[in-house]
Amino acid sequence: MQDRSVALDDTHDPARRSWVASANGHPDFPVQNLPFGVFSPPGAPARRAGVAIGDAILDLQEAFRAGLFTGEAAHAAALATDGPLNAFMAAGTEARHALRARLSELLAEGAAKQSTLQAMLHPATQCTLHLPAAIGDYTDFYAGIHHAVNVGRQFRPDDPLLPNYKYVPIGYHGRASSVCPSGTRVRRPVGQWRASADAQAPVFGPTRRLDYEVELAIWIAGGNAQGSPIPIDEAFDHVAGFGLLNDWSARDVQAWEYQPLGPFLAKSFATSVSPWVVTPEALAPLAEGRAGDHDRDAAGDAVYGGAGTAGAVGVGDQRASSLLDRRAAHRASHEQRLQSAPG
């Protein structure tokens, strides 16, 4: 298999500092990260692409219009400016890399154009964050055997891990239209569940077993023609970025409804995803083989190529990059039993 590692360059230099003071030492958004998202500035409902830098968001639309990008970076910025980021995500690795390199240069200490850019920064806390892309499909995978066994035990105590688990990626399509940006209020769903395991009939009411799962979100872009598989070696070219995802679940509803067709209403009321898309380039220094203390077992949970499951795409660019795939990280899955009425 081809080496898909991303080359390290000046954008990864841990010594690089930004003239945006809050970025230096920022736990999420130092100048080495530069994730992309879609936001509305204070008082302006229109959506546009932005880049997180420290406590601020750089308005990518304004920066593009000011002529701060040339060549491949300008091409990439043009695709991104109007948000959603679908066309930009579908443009692939080179376009994304070029835009990142130029943004790093513009935001680094000592950069020219600093005063021009300063006027394009908005305080993040005053902005509204949106979904970064129009999501055409959303697939939830079982990607860790420990999670598969633990969850399986909730529903099938005697038979937690099914024989297919070790052969084929186990996943299901979720509801794409109820994926919402992190922070969106989620209403406790009502539905059918059994008051006891041997009850013959269900009751109807607010779920009593609302659960959350921290998962890894993988943004998949650049579709394939229906019926044409993506070779494993090319799968990573379709990964536009990463985020965290909260797979809300009504476990009592799920236990009642999930056979034979899988999770449905127990999951479809909401799925929260980070509004910021962290690029593969930003994560390059953490790639396996680079970080000495890297957790190989955990990394091994997420090596399924997207090829077998990357869906065919039929209706143009906006759709072409609209697949949201994810692999479960499940390093912090806990059941949350809240007994109150729905909020």
Added chain:
Amino acid sequence: MQDRSVALDDTHDPARRSWVASANGHPDFPVQNLPFGVFSPPGAPARRAGVAIGDAILDLQEAFRAGLFTGEAAHAAALATDGPLNAFMAAGTEARHALRARLSELLAEGAAKQSTLQAMLHPATQCTLHLPAAIGDYTDFYAGIHHAVNVGRQFRPDDPLLPNYKYVPIGYHGRASSVCPSGTRVRRPVGQWRASADAQAPVFGPTRRLDYEVELAIWIAGGNAQGSPIPIDEAFDHVAGFGLLNDWSARDVQAWEYQPLGPFLAKSFATSVSPWVVTPEALAPLAEGRAGDHDRDAAGDAVYGGAGTAGAVGVGDQRASSLLDRRAAHRASHEQRLQSAPG
């Protein structure tokens, strides 16, 4: 429950004939039907809305630009002209009804403007038909107990009908991005399946149990705010139309992969749907209580309100009407075992 029946009017008059000669006595597209779709005329790749009439398609975009509609009908046509039909579908019953009434008038024998309209007709066989709308979600329901038992027997001979079936609509999210217009070539999928029921490991290869199912497609439009249910009485207002759907399935792949999360790769390679959307108005004369010989059992299969399952919608008009829901009709479900290699 409120009476949701659609009033009969002149558009339903069985005596009404069209000046489009091929429409009179046409098995699919008489002047009483007037389904909506999206097409490209011969030699013109641009997509626009159209109406099927006999062997022809009326170009709705041209008719709108020629000023043939006024009032509510013009509003509806304006939403539809550029296809996809999402905004038109989301506009609801009154807009759709007004446009239908005017189209019926324009296409009826004796209509003025006949020569103007004649120039806007394209021979259907020379046009390319597309998906009628951008599909944001696609849900497959078990809607007939006979089907549920028959299919259940394939996978669980001893326990075909599960206890939840009689209490809650059983469904799953399908892959929205591989729904394609009827007639699209479907490639036989490859995947994992077991050569015998007691095999410990699967084999990989072209499916040997490619199956099809004739189902009823229901186009759902006009979303609801996430967390706000649609009352049963209002559910029908979200039905934009009907069609037929082919739920392609790789049954051997399905049997191996479907537990515990439901059908996935066994279904996601393709789902074919009619490119024409038949309106609730067109079907009004067939509604229960009108047709004396109506099959009540079959109708009973499809009475689940969409309320409990209509998804929340977050990203604007194009998305608001992009739910494709369906109920299985399953009156002609047969297994098709083709032994040849994938085409």
